[in-house]
Each structure stands twice: as C-alpha cells, then as structure tokens.
Amino acid sequence: MKPIHLRLLGMALIIAGSSLFGLGTRKTISLHVNGQVRMLTTSAFTVGELLRAAGVTLTPGDQIVPAVNQWLKDGEIIKVSHPTQVLVTSDGTSRHLQTLERLPANLLAQAGVRLFPGDQVLDNGLPTAVDAPLPRAVIHSLQVRRAVQIALHSDGQQQTFLVTATTLGEALAEEGIEIHASDHINPTLETPLNGAAGKTVLVTLQRSQPVSIHFQGGQVSIRTAATTVGETLADAGLSLQGLDYSQPAASEPLPADGQIRLVRVQERVSLEQEPKPFETQMQPAPDVELDQRTVLQAGEFGLTARSVRIRYEDGKEVSRQVEDEWTVREPKTRILGYGTKIVVRTINTPDGPIKYWRAVQMYATSYSPCRIFKDRCDSYTASGATLKKGIVAMTGTWYRYSGGDQVYVPGYGVGTVADTGGGIPGRYWLDLGYSEQDYVSWHQNVTVYFLAPVPSNIMWVLP
DSSP: OOHHHHHHHHHHHHHHHHHHHHHHHOEEEEEEETTEEEEEEEOOSBHHHHHHHTTOOOOTTOEEESOTTSBOOTTOEEEEEOOEEEEEEETTEEEEEEESOOOHHHHHHHTTOOOOTTOEEEETTEEOOTTSOOOOOSEEEEEEEOOEEEEEEETTEEEEEEEOOSBHHHHHHHTTOOOOTTOEEESOTTOBOTTOTTSEEEEEEEOOEEEEEEETTEEEEEEEOOSBHHHHHHHTTOOOOTTOEEESOTTSBOOTTOEEEEEOEEEEEEEEEEEEOOOEEEEEEEEEETTOEEEEEOOBOEEEEEEEEEEEETTEEEEEEEEEEEEEEOOBOEEEEEEEEOOOEEEEETTEEEEEEEEEEEEEEEEOGGGSOSSOOOOBOTTSOBOSTTEEEEOHHHHHHHTTOEEEETTTEEEEEEEEOOOOTTSOEEEEEOOSTTOOOOEEEEEEEEESSOOSSOOSSOO
16 A cells, blocks of 8 residues: 555544544433433443443443443434332232332232222322323232122112211211211221122111200200100100100101100199088078078088199199099088067157058169150059059069068158169169159169058068
8 A cells, every 4th residue: 555545544544543433422312211210421332331430320220222232323312210119909919010000000910919890009008090101109009999899778868879988977978978976877987898898888878867855944946866755855854754754745747847845744733622602591580580690500611521633734733633533521501580570660750650560671763654754655554553643663573472461661652663674783662653753863763661451461581
C-alpha cells in the first residue's frame, strides 16, 4: 500500500474511534424501574453496564426492555420490572405468586381462584377492582371475600341481596338497612357470615314502631316490636296491675296511630249510713180543741246502712255500686192528734154578736156574674142559687163539707156557702159573691167565722 493510502486509512480510523468514543460518553437515557423514572447521562455501551452503573440489582424473573446485552443509544428508554410477591388467599387456602402481573383478575386466574357474582377482592385489606392494575409494591396480599346471599323478610316483604361483610350487622349496614335497638331480628346482628358462601342466610326482621303511651300525669314515647298493646306496656315498664285497663285493650294489636291510653283503676268499699224517715199518722184527739194538734207519739228516725263499692279511674270517681244494704234500726211512727173538741164562742161584730164554732184565716177575693167569664155573664152557682151578695164560694173539697153552712166575714157580713171556686193550691180560699150593682173588689186575708149551729158533717182536718 502506498504511503499516502496508509495515511488516509489512519485518519479514517482516528475519526471513527472519536465517533465511537463520543457515542459512549454522550448518551442520555430514561431509566424506568418499577414505574419510577430517572434521567441518566451515561458513557456505558450496553444496557447491562448502565444498570450496574445505576445500582440496579437484577434478580431472576426481572423483565428488562431492551435486553441487558443491547447497545445503548442516545435517548433510549430502559424499563426494568421486578416481580412482585403476591399472596392470594381464598376459600381458606393461600398461594404465593412471584409475578410481574399487576391485574388482580389475572393474578387470581394464575392462582386458580374463580370469582363469582358479588365476591369482593381486597388488596392489603382494602377493596380493589379486579380490572385495575395494582400499585407497584414489593408484596401484595390479595384476599377473596366470597359473597353471601341474604334473604331478608320484613313487614310482609322479602328482599334478597349479596354481601361480603363478615357479620350480619355489617351486611345490613352496607345495604343501608337501619336497625333500631328495639327491632327484633333473627339471627342476631353479631352472627358471622364467614363460611356461608354459596348459601342463603334467612333473616327475619320484625320492625319496631313508635308508640306514645298516655297516662295520668304524662306520657312515654318508645319504639317497640311488640305485637299487642299489653306487650308494649310491659316493654315500657307500665304493665297493667289489678283492675287497670288500656285503650285499646291489652289483648288487641297495636293501633295504627300508635296512641295508647293507660288507665289506673282502684276500688274501695265504703260503709255509708242514711237516716230512714219516719211516717206520720193522725188520729182524733177528743180532749184537744178543733183545729189544734198535739203530738201523741214522737217519731224517731231509723237507720239504713249499705256497703258501697267506689271505683276510681286515674284518681277520679267514676261509679258507685251498692253491694249490700240493711236496716240497722227501724223508724218509729210519729202520731199526731187532731182536735175534735168543739167549743162554741160568741164575738161582737159591727153587725151584732155572733156565735161561731170555728175561725179560719182565709184569702178572700170577690166575683160577680160578669166577672166569671171573659165573653159572657153567668149568675149560675153550684147550688143552683142566683149569684148575688150573700153567696160565697169555696174550693170543691171544702164545699163538700161546708156546702149550705153560713159564715161571717168582717166587712162583708153573713154569707152562705153555695158555690165552688178555683182558689190557689196551698191557700185557704174564699170567693165573696156580688151582683153587678153592688160589686166590691176584694183581695185580702180575712178571718172567716163558721156560724153555729155546729153541722153534722165536719171537716176535722183542713186540707
């Protein structure tokens, strides 16, 4: 080879070596290790040299892209993925995986675990979606919580749902089903659901309802799952005692409006005494003057006793019932003697002396033929005599005894009882007769003297 050719070849080699050296010292690399990115400037020639220089330790199972023996180029992206330790627990068994897979669905498939509708997957104790990649970590613990079917019977209805909770209480809470302390639920809220996968757990819930109990002095509001009024009262510590009753009755179901009235009842037996009145009898007293009375035998009250059952509701008396009654002492009859002794007396009057056997205070009015009726005049009397002065009228009872007798009325004179009048009950009444020509108005109390001789038909007791 000619010397000039040798010189040219040497220069080319020098230029090529310089280029290679430049390539080795001017590369900028993007290194991704388990998703963490570092930007590196390196003079390494291969991927392996770069990883050693960057302090990345490789272990069996690591994934390196591109391969460790690949030449580096400026701007290269190096990805290193270390395998993750995954513990898969399901149905009481566990399996360890060392894998680059991060999708839970694929990890479970690798572990031979099959998911069913409603199952829940936990990653390190927290729920995770099976179709979302797991965050990069050294170790993951995947747990499959099998779904349990709950059949809930409540208020005549049934609902079925899948849960992955560990207890029945947690399951109901997850479904937004509120349970009150007074609700009746079977089985209990603490019942574990572990081991019930693939089974249906039957749950019966008897809902409590708000109830207001009204009683003397206040009211109590509670929630109860009792089915009758009596059970509800017992739940509230207000059970019926003795004669107490409730509205509605204790045996009846709870009212729709939740309102119950409790009535406290007490009864007591009282002994009562009551005077028993005596009767009054009258009999003639020959030694007593006419129209006078005397007590021949004093009357005495008897005594009646009775036992009375008194019922109180909420402190108020509502009824009394006589259970027994008897006479402690019989009354003693009072006997009055009415006088039958007639004494004829004489009195001087403006019309001369008169003899009389009876004197009675009476209320006197006057009447005449045209003052008896409003629309006509009539002088007819009960005895048939013509109405005029000298004719007097008494009530029917008096007329039966004194009809035809003569009386003297001061200011009027002598009159014959020959007519009947009305009078006013409770008063001794006398009507003084007049003709229209000599009529005088009377409205006053007078002393009426019954003139001798003494008649055979005597009214001993004035009505």
